[in-house]
Amino acid sequence: MKSVCFYFKIHQPFRLKRYRFFDIGNDxxxxxxxxxxxxxxxMAEQSYIPMANTLLEMIESSGxxxxxxxxxxxxxxxxxxxxxxxxxDLLKKLADTKCVEFLSxxxxxxxxxxxxxxxxxxxxxxxxxxxxxxxxxTPKVFANTELIYDDDTSLLIxxxxxxxxxxxxxxxxxxxxxPNYVYSSSVAPDxxxxxxxxxxxxxxxxxxxxPEWDEFPLTADKYVDWIAALPEEEQIVNLYLSxxxxxxxxxxxxxxxxxxxxxxxxxxxxxxxxxSPSHASQRLKPVDSLNIPFxxxxxxxxxxxxxWKGNDLQREALGKLYAIGERVNLCTDRRLKLDWQYLQSSDxxxxxxxxxxxxxxxxxxxxxxxxxxxxxxVLADFIVRVEEQYPEEIGNExxxxxxxxxxxxxxxxxxxxREVKTLKQNILTADDSTNAxxxxxxxxxxxxxxxSTASKTTAVATDEAPAKPRxxxxxxxxxxxxxxxx
Numbered sequence: 001m002k003s004v005c006f007y008f009k010i011h012q013p014f015r016l017k018r019y020r021f022f023d024i025g026n027d028x029x030x031x032x033x034x035x036x037x038x039x040x041x042x043m044a045e046q047s048y049i050p051m052a053n054t055l056l057e058m059i060e061s062s063g064x065x066x067x068x069x070x071x072x073x074x075x076x077x078x079x080x081x082x083x084x085x086x087x088x089d090l091l092k093k094l095a096d097t098k099c100v101e102f103l104s105x106x107x108x109x110x111x112x113x114x115x116x117x118x119x120x121x122x123x124x125x126x127x128x129x130x131x132x133x134x135x136x137x138t139p140k141v142f143a144n145t146e147l148i149y150d151d152d153t154s155l156l157i158x159x160x161x162x163x164x165x166x167x168x169x170x171x172x173x174x175x176x177x178x179p180n181y182v183y184s185s186s187v188a189p190d191x192x193x194x195x196x197x198x199x200x201x202x203x204x205x206x207x208x209x210x211p212e213w214d215e216f217p218l219t220a221d222k223y224v225d226w227i228a229a230l231p232e233e234e235q236i237v238n239l240y241l242s243x244x245x246x247x248x249x250x251x252x253x254x255x256x257x258x259x260x261x262x263x264x265x266x267x268x269x270x271x272x273x274x275x276s277p278s279h280a281s282q283r284l285k286p287v288d289s290l291n292i293p294f295x296x297x298x299x300x301x302x303x304x305x306x307x308w309k310g311n312d313l314q315r316e317a318l319g320k321l322y323a324i325g326e327r328v329n330l331c332t333d334r335r336l337k338l339d340w341q342y343l344q345s346s347d348x349x350x351x352x353x354x355x356x357x358x359x360x361x362x363x364x365x366x367x368x369x370x371x372x373x374x375x376x377x378v379l380a381d382f383i384v385r386v387e388e389q390y391p392e393e394i395g396n397e398x399x400x401x402x403x404x405x406x407x408x409x410x411x412x413x414x415x416x417x418r419e420v421k422t423l424k425q426n427i428l429t430a431d432d433s434t435n436a437x438x439x440x441x442x443x444x445x446x447x448x449x450x451x452s453t454a455s456k457t458t459a460v461a462t463d464e465a466p467a468k469p470r471x472x473x474x475x476x477x478x479x480x481x482x483x484x485x486x
Contacts, residue, residue, distance in 0.1 A: 002227055003236050003275045003283075004267070005194070006068040007143070007166065008055075008243040010048065011109045012040055012076045013345035015364060019374055024381045030339065035364070037083050044084040047247035052090035054246075054257050059099045062264040067099045067276040070243075071143045074107035074127045075342060077134070088134070095135035101276040102131050104139035104162065110344035111308055113144055113153050114295060115322040122329070123344075124160060141166060141277045145346050147196065147240070147298040148305060151291065154185035162191065164281040166238065169195035170296045170303035177288070180234035184286035192281050193290060196240040196298065200226070205245045209254045220262035228270040236280050240298065300355070308349040313372040317349060320379055324386055331389045339382060348375050 017032035058066045070091070080087050094100040106112060107127040112120040128139050142162040144153065149167035157165050169179025179195035203223070207213040215222070227237055250256040267274055295305045309315055321343060328340045351363045351371035365371040 001235070002230060002272045003280050004227060004272060005236065005238045005275060005277050005280055007103070007196075007238065007240040007277070008051070008068065008070050009240065010070065010072040010076050010243050012036075012043065012079055013109070013347040014075060014079065014342040015039070016348070016374055016378055019377045019381075021377055024377060025384055028335075028381060028385060030378045030381075031342070036079060040079045040083045043244050043248060044080070044087050046251075047244040048080075048084070048087050049090065050252065050257060051243050051246045052087065052094060054260055055094060055100065056090075056097070058261055058264055059094075059097050061261070062268075062274075064097065064099055065268070066264045066274045067101070067279070068274065069101040069103055069141070069277050070094070071103040071105055073105060073109040074130050075109065075345060077130060092135060095137055099276075101141065101278055102135055102137055102139055103166065103277075104128050104131075104142045106145050108341045108344040109145050109346055111145060111148070111305075111318065111346050111349065112322075112344065113148055113156065114305060114309065115318055116325050117156055119322070119325050119329075120156060121160060140164065141194070141281065143167075148295055149193075149292060149297075150295040151185065151187045151293055153295070154188045154191050154292075158185070158188040158191045164192045164194060164277060166194045166196070166240070166277060168240075168296055168298040168303055169197060169238075172303065173290060173292055173296060178231075178234055180230060180237055181287045182236060182281065182284045184289045186289040186291040189289065192286055194236065194238050194277055194281065196238045198298070200237060201239045201241055204239070204259075205241055205249070208256060208259070209250055218259070220259050221266045223259075224263065224266040224270050224272050227272050235284060238277070306355055307353050308346055311352070311354050311368070313352045313354075313368060314349045317352065317372060317375055317379070320376070320383075324383060327386050327390050331386065333385075333389060336382075336385055336389065343375075343379065343382065351375075 015032045015035045016030050017035075019027070019030055055068065072091075077088070095102065104124060105127055106120065106123040107130070108123060110119075110123060112123055124142075132138055140162070141164045142157050142160075143166040144157075147166065147168045149165065154165065165185075174195070179197050181195075183193040183195065185191040185193060203215070203218060203226075207215065208218050210216060230237070246256055246260070264274060266272075296303050297305055297307070299307045309318065325340075328336065331337065348371070351365055352368045352375070354368045363371060365374065
């Protein structure tokens, strides 16, 4: 009998507003409330609410035999409580069915596991405490931000009492092995590893509405048949999908909700069980251990952490942020601690990516450097506030030196940013007659990034306003729809 675990991820960062150099020290509110309200309400209306109702119907129609898991960050819960409280009520109904398992994770959907182990543990405890208060359940299975995992992280996860962890079935880790087994950590042998089957997940998220796909259209009976036809010894299939895939990127008009509702019926006919990760982990034993010395994730073809730490901009921002973590945790100011959580969201650093699969498809910024500029200006003000709480920890001399560096670099970086804008406009004008899509080169962005890193700049000034937030993410750009394995 084959077991299938569906995991639905919900995460939405608090989006930053346009924050410029002269706001530092004057404006301590960093968030674009209009954009946050608009995005979370749209996601809830199109995806979250209809998806929750679909899951409730699937559980009821199957007599409680259909089970699944939900991974939701603490910051997403905070936004939903603020803007869409009715969805929180639906999550409580799902929890009451005892058929939906809530996963553990980082409160802020952060990169703390890569930067600060103590902060990582604090975030996980904070997240799980919120899950217990709201839904009356204690998470038993851990899923890190974007499924980031390595051997060092496995030791931290096991030290917190978890016996099961979900991560990506990365091909460069597995080689010839299949992701459809339970494995264990090579350094923490009693930590079981559940691995995602990215191809079967992408068949839903990326191919369901793709008429050029050779298997189009995808029907529930065909999909269940594929799972049932897997080798007999492959007993577990883990499907990790963003909840906003359903209804937003795959609109209801595509028939995606009807597809989901039909899965339990066809599964029962073909001996495929839709179960929870805890039940699967209890029933199945590891077949082998995995040695993963370098961090993996569920992002891009490389399945590494380059989308958040792949360039100097990102590393500079992360270094400055986590350098003050210990001081922040000594503070008692509630607003300061909230901002600390929101500033840790991995999305802020993803917007700074200059890689091949960069965040431009859904980033609210014109360029990675614009994302870096805005974030570092916010962070500079945040550091000022921390200094006000604990001046003996940072010191006025260090702070004044920091702000002087910002002022000295402002004019040069502003000039570079204007050059980037002019270059883009010239390229678009020159190619307008051919209608050929082009991309402005990033040489000037890289030049500005190098100057920023070399001078250890913490915040910069610009007159460049971020672009209007985009309305959605294309399948395949993030974990909502992953790139199929070759």
